[in-house]
Amino acid sequence: MxxxxxxxxxxxxxxxxxxxxxxxxxxxxxxxxxxxxxxxxxxxxxxxxxxxxxxxxxxxxxxxxxxxxxxxxxxxxxxxxxxxxxxxxxxxxxxxxxxxxxxxxxxxxxxxxxxxxxxxxxxxxxxxxxxxxxxxxxxxxxxxxxxxxxxxxxxxxxxxxxxxxxxxxxxxxxxxxxxxxxxxxxxxxxxxxxxxxxxxxxxxxxxxxxxxxxxxxxxxxxxxxxxxxxxxxxxxxxxxxxxxxxxxxxxxxxxxxxxxxxxxxxxxxxxxxxxxxxxxxxxxxxxxxxxxxxxxxxxxxxxxxxxxxxxxxxxxxxxxxxxxxxxxxxxxxxxxxxxxxxxxxxxxxxxxxxxxxxxxxxxxxxxxxxxxxxxxxxxxxxxxxxxxxxxxxxxxxxxxFGPAVEAAKAAYAKPSSPARPAAPASAYAGHYANDFIGDAVVSGAGDGLVLKLGPSGARSYSLAHFDGDRFVTFPDAETPDRPAGVSFVVGPDGKASAMTIDFLDDNHLGTLQRTGN
Missing domain, CATH: 3.40.710.10 (DD-peptidase/beta-lactamase superfamily)
Structure with a gap:
């Protein structure tokens, strides 16, 4: 409380x-x-x-x-x-x-x-x-x-x-x-x-x-x-x-x-x-x-x-x-x-x-x-x-947990209609960082992406496409059916400049900027 x-x-x-x-x-x-x-x-x-x-x-x-x-x-x-x-x-x-x-x-x-x-x-x-x-x-x-x-x-x-x-x-x-x-x-x-x-x-x-x-x-x-x-x-x-x-x-x-x-x-x-x-x-x-x-x-x-x-x-x-x-x-x-x-x-x-x-x-x-x-x-x-x-x-x-899980499920029950396609995986792949979360790496994997976080990429999260530049993952071990979003900002050059990880954004520190190319 x-x-x-x-x-x-x-x-x-x-x-x-x-x-x-x-x-x-x-x-x-x-x-x-x-x-x-x-x-x-x-x-x-x-x-x-x-x-x-x-x-x-x-x-x-x-x-x-x-x-x-x-x-x-x-x-x-x-x-x-x-x-x-x-x-x-x-x-x-x-x-x-x-x-x-x-x-x-x-x-x-x-x-x-x-x-x-x-x-x-x-x-x-x-x-x-x-x-x-x-x-x-x-x-x-x-x-x-x-x-x-x-x-x-x-x-x-x-x-x-x-x-x-x-x-x-x-x-x-x-x-x-x-x-x-x-x-x-x-x-x-x-x-x-x-x-x-x-x-x-x-x-x-x-x-x-x-x-x-x-x-x-x-x-x-x-x-x-x-x-x-x-x-x-x-x-x-x-x-x-x-x-x-x-x-x-x-x-x-x-x-x-x-x-x-x-x-x-x-x-x-x-x-x-x-x-x-x-x-x-x-x-x-x-x-x-x-x-x-x-x-x-x-x-x-x-x-x-x-x-x-x-x-x-x-x-x-x-x-x-x-x-x-x-x-x-x-x-x-x-x-x-x-x-x-x-x-x-x-x-x-x-x-x-x-x-x-x-x-x-x-x-x-x-x-x-x-x-x-x-x-x-x-x-x-x-x-x-x-x-x-x-x-x-x-x-x-x-x-x-019940109400929060149900609300998250409802938010990701279905994408907009018609669903907006994702950009190529190369648009999102790369290194991101901020002072609080540290380094993050996004890479392509099959039809989705993989997000790695923590020291030396200690934690790995599969990202499935949801709608447009927004992906979904299931990060919580205690509530494995609770979805969370990961969204990207893609610029005119076709590359993501930033990424927001919802499950790390409680204190508005979940947005990471791209570093390098």
Whole structure:
């Protein structure tokens, strides 16, 4: 969700909200007996979700008062294979990486390596935004709160065509802002990634090493990593699943190393339960202070408004790598994660009650993680589930791609009548480039063209003629039936002078000029 609105004085109002909010109070206290009943029903709901085919597999960890009160896996790591999910099965947790990374930075703040208000210009002088003033003032806090002005998709497109982290972060300087600096919320994977990478720079170590040193090893999170290679090396790991003709299929692999702080963590329920213990303990783990409470508390200050939760209706804000929500059960901290190629995760914490739950699944789209988390909260606070939360969240995620896919299909259902012919392949063939996308090569291939993009032409796309100087391709692995256009501007000399790639044009940077002959 992207909201661009004037947020003047928002932080003041956020503190007022926290002070004045009267959280929902359960009719009865959260007793051990109520937790026992809630956990029994949660287990039944999880078993039912797998049995009904809502997801191939999932794992859950729940914590209360510094105790891990539930830890279990359900279903299978990969459809069609016998290996089952257990508490040690490693999942790619996608954007659940963001609050994990916020905890790592909080540890650096606690150790006085950086502050949340350290300027990126001091930490990483080579980094640039499009405009000089935001570049000079940008802080770690700005990037973790998604208020830098970077559009939400900035850099994701470059990752899709194979560029590495350093190249992507360098090229963010060419992206025009979607809002004024600190005036709009725009969820950015690579903005947060830059904030984390810059925070680690004073240590002289890589982000991945710092995450190990400051969080994973101290908590004994032996199966957790910010390196994709480590995930692949785990025998007990969950595959990614998408629906193909209505059937879950392990079809696509995803290497998220480029955005490791924002989406590249892999972990299991057992390890994440230890992380939740640390958070609910205000930085104390197993009786030992690991992160200063004030450094960690900053991550949960509601800085940017996100509007209302689309299912529960609760008022939602963004802190530093965390959603901060005032809902039907009072204050909660949370974050979801998703890879459209097959992962869905969620964490929800109720800090006042020292209660937390993590749900990891190996499929997309599905509302199972939020559905189970919401159902568990209802059971703990109220003793019964208000409604079918899985179905409610399923409806949200099912609608993410459907309308856009159908609109794209309609746009390319048929060309103009009569259809305009294409020029000879030689009119389009050649080299093209711009500062953001880099180099592209178009060549003839049979009755169509081939477009190569990315470092050394890492990605290849077949272009079929559609109408005139417009061609069509199917670039998205997660929505393979969604067409996208590639159009050329052909001059009087019979050669294309420019090309616009629609699937790289979200930020109006998809037009490349011909270079050479």
């Amino acid at each position: 992207r909201l661009d609105r004037n947020l003047c004085h928002l932080s003041i109002w956020a503190f007022v909200l926290m002070a004045l909010w009267s959280p929902a109070v359960s009719a009865d206290p959260i007793t051990p007996e109520r937790l026992t009943v809630a956990l029994s029903k949660l287990e039944a709901l999880a078993q039912g979700a797998v049995a009904d085919g809502a997801v191939p597999g999932l794992a859950i960890a729940a914590v209360h008062d510094d105790d891990v009160i539930f830890l279990k896996g359900f279903g299978h790591r990969e459809v069609g294979k016998p290996e089952t999910v257990d508490a040690d099965t490693v999942f790619q947790i996608a954007s659940l990486s963001k609050p994990v990374s916020a905890t790592v930075v909080a540890a650096l703040v606690s150790d006085h390596v950086v502050s949340w208000d350290s300027k990126i210009a001091d930490l990483d002088p080579a980094f640039r935004l499009a405009d000089p003033y935001p570049t000079s003032q940008l802080t770690i806090r700005d990037l973790f709160a998604h208020r830098s002005g970077l559009p939400g998709t900035a850099g994701d497109d470059l990752e899709d065509i194979g560029y590495d982290r350093a190249t992507i972060l360098h090229r963010l300087r060419f992206v025009p802002p979607s809002s004024s600096f600190r005036a709009g919320y725009s969820y950015s994977n690579f903005g947060l990634t830059e904030g984390a990478v810059a925070a680690a720079m004073p240590t002289g170590k890589s982000w991945e090493e710092v995450a190990d040193e400051k969080l994973y090893r101290p908590l004994g999170m032996a199966s957790t990593s910010s390196r994709h290679e480590d995930f692949i090396n785990h025998a007990d790991r969950a595959a990614l699943h998408v629906r193909v003709d209505g059937v879950w299929t392990a079809k696509i692999k995803r290497d998220p190393d480029a955005q490791a702080p924002g989406g590249g963590v892999s972990s299991n329920a057992r390890d994440l339960a230890q992380w939740v213990r640390l958070l609910l303990g205000d930085g104390v783990y197993a009786g030992k202070p690991l992160i200063a409470a004030d450094a960690l508390d900053q991550t949960h200050v509601p800085l940017m408004t996100r509007g209302k939760n689309p299912v529960s209706g609760g008022e939602s804000f963004y802190g530093l790598g965390w959603n901060v929500e005032f809902g039907r059960h009072g204050l909660s901290w949370g974050h979801a994660g998703a890879f459209s190629v097959g992962a869905r995760t969620v964490v929800t914490l109720f800090p006042k009650e020292k209660l937390g739950i993590v749900v990891l699944t190996n499929a997309f789209p599905t509302g199972v993680p939020e559905g189970l988390s919401s159902s568990f909260a209802d059971l703990v606070f109220d003793g019964s589930v208000e409604k079918d939360w899985i179905a409610a969240w399923d409806a949200i995620y099912a609608g993410l």
